[in-house]
Amino acid sequence: MRSKKFYSSLAVGALTVLTLAGCSGVATTSSSTNAAPAYPTRPIQLVVPFAPGGGTDLVSRAAAAYLGQKWGKTINVVNKPGAGGATGTEAALTAAPDGYTVLADNGSSTEALLSGANKPPFTLKDLNLVGTVVNQPFVFLVKSGSQFKTMQDLNAWVKANPGQLTFGSTGLSSVQTYTVIQWLQAIGVDYSKVHLVPNNGASDLLPQIAGGHVVLGVQDVTGAATLVKAGQLTPLAVTSTTPSPLFPNVPTLAQSGVNGVVSSFWSGIALPSGAPKSVAEKWGSAMDSMLKDPAFLAKLETLNAQGKYLNTTEFTALVNNNLTTYTQLVKQYNLGQ
Amino acid sequence: MKQDKIGGLVSIAIGAASLAETAILYPYRLNSISGDFVMPGVVGVLLVVLGLLLVFVVKTPPYEIERADRRARLQMLGTVVILFAYWYAISELGYVIGTLLASLGLFKVVSGYGWIRATVYAGIVTLVLYVVLIQLLNIALPTGIFNV
Amino acid sequence: MNSLGMLLGGFANALTPANLLMALIGVLIGSLAGMIPGIGPTPAIAILMPFTTALGPVQGIIMLAGIYYGAVYGGSTTAILLGIPAELQAVPVTLDGYPLAKQGRGGPALGIAAISSFVAGLLGVLGLIFFAPLLADQALKFGPPEYFALMILTLTVIVNLSGASVTKGLVMGMAGYLVSMVGVGPSSGHARFTFGLAPMSAGIEIVSVIIGLFAISEVIVGMSSRTPVTAAEKIGSVYPSRADLKLTAPTMVRSGLIGFFLGLLPGASPAVSAFLSYDVEKRISKNPGLFGKGALQGVAAPEAAGNATASSGFIPLFTLGIPSSPPLAILLAGLTIYGLQPGPNLFNQSGSFVWAVIASMFIGNVMLVVLHLPLVGIWVKLTQIPLRVLKPLVLILCVVGVYTVRNSMFDVLVALVFGVIGYFLRKYHWPLVPFILCFMLGPLTELSFVQSMSISNGSLSIFFTSPIALVILILAVALFGVSVFLMRRSRKRALSLETNRPDLPTSIHTN
Numbered sequence: 004m005r006s007k008k009f010y011s012s013l014a015v016g017a018l019t020v021l022t023l024a025g026c027s028g029v030a031t032t033s034s035s036t037n038a039a040p041a042y043p044t045r046p047i048q049l050v051v052p053f054a055p056g057g058g059t060d061l062v063s064r065a066a067a068a069y070l071g072q073k074w075g076k077t078i079n080v081v082n083k084p085g086a087g088g089a090t091g092t093e094a095a096l097t098a099a100p101d102g103y104t105v106l107a108d109n110g111s112s113t114e115a116l117l118s119g120a121n122k123p124p125f126t127l128k129d130l131n132l133v134g135t136v137v138n139q140p141f142v143f144l145v146k147s148g149s150q151f152k153t154m155q156d157l158n159a160w161v162k163a164n165p166g167q168l169t170f171g172s173t174g175l176s177s178v179q180t181y182t183v184i185q186w187l188q189a190i191g192v193d194y195s196k197v198h199l200v201p202n203n204g205a206s207d208l209l210p211q212i213a214g215g216h217v218v219l220g221v222q223d224v225t226g227a228a229t230l231v232k233a234g235q236l237t238p239l240a241v242t243s244t245t246p247s248p249l250f251p252n253v254p255t256l257a258q259s260g261v262n263g264v265v266s267s268f269w270s271g272i273a274l275p276s277g278a279p280k281s282v283a284e285k286w287g288s289a290m291d292s293m294l295k296d297p298a299f300l301a302k303l304e305t306l307n308a309q310g311k312y313l314n315t316t317e318f319t320a321l322v323n324n325n326l327t328t329y330t331q332l333v334k335q336y337n338l339g340q
Numbered sequence: 341m342k343q344d345k346i347g348g349l350v351s352i353a354i355g356a357a358s359l360a361e362t363a364i365l366y367p368y369r370l371n372s373i374s375g376d377f378v379m380p381g382v383v384g385v386l387l388v389v390l391g392l393l394l395v396f397v398v399k400t401p402p403y404e405i406e407r408a409d410r411r412a413r414l415q416m417l418g419t420v421v422i423l424f425a426y427w428y429a430i431s432e433l434g435y436v437i438g439t440l441l442a443s444l445g446l447f448k449v450v451s452g453y454g455w456i457r458a459t460v461y462a463g464i465v466t467l468v469l470y471v472v473l474i475q476l477l478n479i480a481l482p483t484g485i486f487n488v
Numbered sequence: 489m490n491s492l493g494m495l496l497g498g499f500a501n502a503l504t505p506a507n508l509l510m511a512l513i514g515v516l517i518g519s520l521a522g523m524i525p526g527i528g529p530t531p532a533i534a535i536l537m538p539f540t541t542a543l544g545p546v547q548g549i550i551m552l553a554g555i556y557y558g559a560v561y562g563g564s565t566t567a568i569l570l571g572i573p574a575e576l577q578a579v580p581v582t583l584d585g586y587p588l589a590k591q592g593r594g595g596p597a598l599g600i601a602a603i604s605s606f607v608a609g610l611l612g613v614l615g616l617i618f619f620a621p622l623l624a625d626q627a628l629k630f631g632p633p634e635y636f637a638l639m640i641l642t643l644t645v646i647v648n649l650s651g652a653s654v655t656k657g658l659v660m661g662m663a664g665y666l667v668s669m670v671g672v673g674p675s676s677g678h679a680r681f682t683f684g685l686a687p688m689s690a691g692i693e694i695v696s697v698i699i700g701l702f703a704i705s706e707v708i709v710g711m712s713s714r715t716p717v718t719a720a721e722k723i724g725s726v727y728p729s730r731a732d733l734k735l736t737a738p739t740m741v742r743s744g745l746i747g748f749f750l751g752l753l754p755g756a757s758p759a760v761s762a763f764l765s766y767d768v769e770k771r772i773s774k775n776p777g778l779f780g781k782g783a784l785q786g787v788a789a790p791e792a793a794g795n796a797t798a799s800s801g802f803i804p805l806f807t808l809g810i811p812s813s814p815p816l817a818i819l820l821a822g823l824t825i826y827g828l829q830p831g832p833n834l835f836n837q838s839g840s841f842v843w844a845v846i847a848s849m850f851i852g853n854v855m856l857v858v859l860h861l862p863l864v865g866i867w868v869k870l871t872q873i874p875l876r877v878l879k880p881l882v883l884i885l886c887v888v889g890v891y892t893v894r895n896s897m898f899d900v901l902v903a904l905v906f907g908v909i910g911y912f913l914r915k916y917h918w919p920l921v922p923f924i925l926c927f928m929l930g931p932l933t934e935l936s937f938v939q940s941m942s943i944s945n946g947s948l949s950i951f952f953t954s955p956i957a958l959v960i961l962i963l964a965v966a967l968f969g970v971s972v973f974l975m976r977r978s979r980k981r982a983l984s985l986e987t988n989r990p991d992l993p994t995s996i997h998t999n
Contacts, residue, residue: 048480055530079480081480081895082894082895083894083895083896084690084894085671085689085690085691085894086671086672086689086690086691087672087677089686089689089690090686090687090689090690090896093686094895119677124686166945169942169943174675174677175675175676175677176677198942198943198945199370199675199942200632200939200942200943201674201675201935201938201939201942202935202939203674203935210627210628210804211631211632211939213628214628214629214630214631215628215631216631216632216943217631217943233807235628343916344653344656344916347656347659347916347918348659351659351662351663354663354666355662358666361680361681365673365676365678365680368673368675368676368678369676370675370676370938370941370942372946373941373946373948374675374937374938374941374942374946375673375675375676375938376673376674376675376676376678376680376938378934378937378938379665379669379930379933379934379937380666380669380680380681383662383665383666383669386658386662387659387662387663387666390655390658390659390662391659393655394655394656394659398653398655400652400653400655400656401652401653403652403917405915405916406712406915408711408712412711412712413712415711416708416711416712416911419707419708419711419883420708420904420907420908423704423883423887423904423907424904426887427887427897427900427901427904430887430891430897430900431897435888439884439888442884442887443880443884446879446880446883446884447880450711450876450879450880450883451876451877451879451880452876453876461877465880465881465884469884469888473888479892480895481888481891482897
């Protein structure tokens with residue numbers, strides 16, 4: 004009787020110890036703090052502050068697969084959607100800044116979010132913007148077969164009938180709204196006359212345009228590509244300074260007589276600003292070569308994404324520049340919350 | 341039934357809260373009848389009206405209320421406490437340790453096993469979950485202060 | 489009939505032993521994942537996709553299709569056997585499936601569920617083959633006003649599913665709307681009902697609510713029940729009988745068609761179809777009182793409709809590249825990685841590959857039935873695992889399942905809170921189904937309304953100038969009126985029965 008109890012306790016003890024021992028084998032932290040410690044020594048978490056399946060998510064997964072293979076340690080993509088990207092960003096920033104929690108962000112969750120919030124959940128200083136993976140322009144989209152064959156057609160019509168323009172956007176302080184506002188400023192139309200139709204993203208917006216319910220949509224080229232190629236939507240102009248490789252025949256806004264529109268959509272990687280500099284540099288240089296690797300670029304092409312690496316200096320400059328423009332627009336048109 | 345009247349009062353209360361939120365949101369409207377205030381407004385009004393109906397007008401069909409005995413009540417309370425402790429434990433101690441402790445507690449309280457059997461079962465459950473979720477499926481679960 | 493020839497060619501490509509094995513594994517893993525409360529098709533595909541990319545294109549897609557169908561079906565298994573819906577579209581399945589299981593007819597219920605899924609999937613694939621481009625174009629005609637009308641129509645379902653008191657049902661429905669509004673307003677981006685708490689601004693995840701209300705509270709309520717919950721002593725036949733099949737066949741086709749057409753709409757969700765078709769079947773049934781107590785049609789309808797929507801969702805996916813639901817978005821991602829370019833030229837450009845994909849989907853669907861019908865016996869044995877072991881296990885799994893949806897401990901907390909709330913709601917007979925229904929519909933209802941108002945510049949007439957919207961709204965009003973009338977009549981009848989024959993139990997006093 005007594006020995007039975009004794010042996011069962013022993014078994015329980017052994018089992019527990021075994022379990023804990025097995026678990027701790029997974030997590031070995033590198034505790035040395037000298038220059039350039041080994042990294043990564045364990046799996047990395049890449050936080051994507053959006054739902055799976057979207058543009059940034061897919062690009063981040065591709066990058067995670069590539070870099071994970073290169074470094075020999077898995078990079079786990081973890082989706083934490085909510086509040087336009089704020090939930091995931093905050094989660095990444097409040098985790099331990101040891102370089103093993105990395106943030107995948109884009110223009111919406113960074114400068115657009117910051118410009119519109121009167122109580123920003125974080126500031127640009129909290130982020131170490133390491134580099135971009137994609138940087139692509141927005142494209143002006145209308146329904147195929149509508150009266151607008153060129154951007155000039157649209158400009159003329161809007162000038163004559165501003166009250167009839169409905170455009171889709173994910174919110175008052177989204178990059179899409181800012182792009183439209185700048186465009187209207189450039190052609191001399193009063194923004195307060197047009198109608199913003201809110202939506203939850205590309206898969207909401209694009210069928211609405213294709214079905215003729217909404218007149219105009221401003222979408223990044225990746226999200227637009229499928230329906231344009233399907234012949235449902237016509238691209239009128241792109242917001243970059245040179246035509247996009249995805250739509251080589253579509254003129255830029257400047258070529259269509261609209262000047263001064265600052266707008267692009269980037270997806271990139273950021274670290275909490277407290278993370279070790281060596282980690283940031285390692286990511287930076289790895290991303291640089293990743294975006295020169297034809298295999299990875301081909302993968303991006305299947306996703307209809309335009310890969311572009313901007314290093315941390317250029318990246319930070321771009322974001323700051325956008326933020327200034329957007330904040331000014333928010334003040335001017337009272338778009339803040 | 342009388343209890344439903346209490347439900348009616350609750351309905352009025354949350355309806356009022358909804359209307360309060362409507363007032364807060366009204367300045368952010370898109371135009372006079374559209375904006376984020378519309379739905380809270382409609383829902384708030386309906387909740388208040390329905391609550392008033394429940395309290396004063398409608399006689400809801402009667403039903404039997406099951407009264408649990410003392411042992412069952414303790415069991416339920418214990419389960420709820422353990423679950424909330426589990427939630428806290430996962431964040432602080434990590435998923436593995438949290439699960440070990442919580443399943444131990446649950447096997448004891450819910451299933452009524454003795455300490456030894458409960459611990460063994462808890463260990464097995466934790467081990468299986470660890471292998472399947474963390475090793476096989478690579479799901480990222482919180483690791484807490486012991487980094488497990 | 490060139491399409492048919494191409495399809496056969498696709499089958500030739502897809503039907504190899506290795507591929508069939510992949511399909512089998514996919515369905516098995518998907519089913520197991522789908523059975524864990526909280527893990528539905530979306531997380532299942534997201535988690536398992538990295539494994540499939542190691543395989544070649546055709547094999548990978550077959551496996552993905554298997555996982556998808558498996559996950560959708562897996563939710564039904566726990567819904568029927570344990571009364572725990574692992575995802576939203578399994579909720580209507582619980583309503584009749586669980587009572588059936590308690591009566592010892594869990595086997596036939598599971599079998600009917602599998603067969604309904606298969607029939608619906610078949611309809612979906614057939615529709616895809618013959619009608620794809622045409623249907624996709626028509627679906628684009630559904631804009632915000634039409635969606636809003638559709639949401640109002642779905643609302644009328646509440647009347648039927650409120651149990652004894654429509655007033656309480658409406659209160660729960662409104663409460664569901666209220667909770668769905670927590671987070672950020674769709675048009676202003678301003679925080680709503682967040683009480684200043686940061687995690688609330690991300691909104692309340694519906695899976696947390698489902699798990700809390702239906703799974704956790706179910707376990708807690710089970711503890712308080714004086715009558716011991718007996719797993720059925722005698723299982724009886726494990727397979728559906730011929731009579732069962734005959735009874736449910738019309739339901740399968742009807743619900744399959746409803747689900748199919750609803751699934752064409754971008755943004756359609758299998759859950760909406762499941763609820764609507766359940767309601768339709770209950771209305772036109774000769775024996776509506778049986779629904780909620782163990783009507784096989786009550787299992788067949790949501791299964792068929794849900795799976796039909798899931799399958800027909802492939803049509804806008806392929807022809808327009810628009811995923812109607814999150815799992816399809818991930819599936820689309822998986823497909824684009826293999827080089828698939830959705831669009832009307834899809835069938836011209838990628839030709840044989842596309843047909844191999846369609847064939848793979850079909851195979852996944854067939855594999856589902858093949859796998860599950862023989863396994864029904866094993867699943868049913870699950871119910872015979874002593875509850876004292878099962879209960880803690882279910883609770884532990886609920887917690888991890890909810891966590892994996894958004895990787896959020898806040899969601900777990902929400903589930904626990906709703907578990908407690910659910911206990912009290914059940915104790916005082918407040919109906920849960922209207923709550924979850926309106927919670928689900930809330931965001932789309934509100935967004936469609938706001939969008940319509942923006943398009944029409946604040947004029948309500950937009951709902952009446954659109955022919956489709958108008959028809960749907962009139963239908964909704966008519967259905968509502970008919971439901972209320974029928975309820976009053978059946979209540980009068982039951983009351984008169986009560987006074988004349990007090991020995992008979994009357995159904996109005998049950999929830």
